[in-house]
Amino acid sequence: MPIITLYQGASGSGQEVAAAVADSLGYRSVGRELLVETAQRYGVPKAKLNEIIDRGPHWWERLLQDLRPYRIALQASFCELVQGANVVYHGHLGHEFLPGVTHVLKVLLTAPLQDRIQQVAARQKLSHSSARRYIEEVDQARSRRLMAMFGVDWRDNERYDLILNMGKLKVDGARRIIAEAARLEEYQPTTASRQVFQDISLTSRVHATLMASPSIRGAALDVHAEGGHVQVTGRIDHELLEQELLKLVEKVPGVVNVTTNLYVLPPFQEP
């Protein structure tokens, strides 16, 4: 059965829909909290991850800060969570973590603006105009976040397999449509799609492991894994780090062998 990702706006019933789908298909429903929890093992502070997921970077952060380590840590954690399990993930970013894996059913829950305003106003006890402003701010932050992390626009219809308008639809109705889609042959795992998943998973886990190492964190590295063969390319600060890097990579479950293509460039030091 496919991995299911549910993405929703600043209001809505994504969590309820995820729980209903999980019940109906015998899946586990996993939220953002567990993703953040899992990502901590890669040395990324929980508060920082929550900030990135919830708020989106300010423009100066986008200029000053490289969000790649967070993306890699979250992607590695996501792969760990969904590996070998039937999972419905409800929350941000999920639909972008596994590009090219055909057994992922990516669902966006949308709703007419007026419905969203009413929901937010009721839940957070806000006036109509404050609720509207809140939704606009959250949507904008979400746009900035996804653009900064993946270079994509979350409002692009083509990034999802299915978009459901919850304006009229009840949770059970959404559950039935998603379950129907999840049973389609097109979204079932194949040997090829499992391999694509394994490669993405290993690439991100190796990369996240390297970034979690205090001595290697500063290196500019690219990682590519294919069928258990891992290639690490890029710059390291001094040549002794290569051995440490190899040891770390070899310990990551799933690694068959490692090749490197590294060059040494000491960090700039003021005279």
Added chain:
Amino acid sequence: MAVVTIFGGTFGNDEDLARSVAKALDCRFVSREIFVDAARRCEVPEAKLNDILEKEPHWWERWLENLRPYRIALQAAMSEAALSENLVYLGHVSHGLLPGIRHVIRVLLTAPVEYQIEQVRARQGLEPGAARHFIEHVNKARTRRLMALFGTDWRDPGQYALVVNMGQVSVAGAEKIITRAALLDEYQVTAASRLALASLALSSKVQAALLNYPRFRDLNISVVADQGNVTLTGIIPVSVSEEDLRHVIEMIPGVTKVITDLVHLPSRAVGYV
């Protein structure tokens, strides 16, 4: 049973899918042909209607021409068809024509641009660059045309009940998803939704009928129908007789009572309104 409208935006097998959904739901498959008769009845030239459905309005048309008659003709045809039978409509004007009718399930078919390019290449034998250019041109034209006609962006998913990405799913798979949605309680006809559709059909019929009278054709008045009661609101020139207007509308089958809230303005003043 629901009325299903499908906006095919993939350059692929959209018609196969719509026909297959119609067969699965035991509904009639309809496309642009349902508008042709209505266009004739409303004295909208068929060729012009084809232009509206198929091509973009040029910028000067958007300034010079009132698209309202065409919108009325399209809405009258669509609401009449939806009232008389279960149908699956495939076309590019569906999402704007049955506003507020609960049992209408609007579907948009989308696909990644690479998929669209492949479809266009296969059908028209174009090079990838030319196919991409063709798709961009058609989509831009479609956006302008539908914006001029309905004032909305057809790509906004909020206008549809369901958006299905055909990039990965087969026609048979998409048929199952759409059919499952169409069978949900949420999209079944209720007494209230049928009444709303009947009222929309009647108000559209009244507006379409007025298009047949040169003296009423350009009136910009609001027409609201509720169970046979038709309410007209707005400003009309002194040259237009309210009695004549009432008389014409009372003759329309389905109209039981005409209520008016009309203000006469001198013809010079109307010109400034």
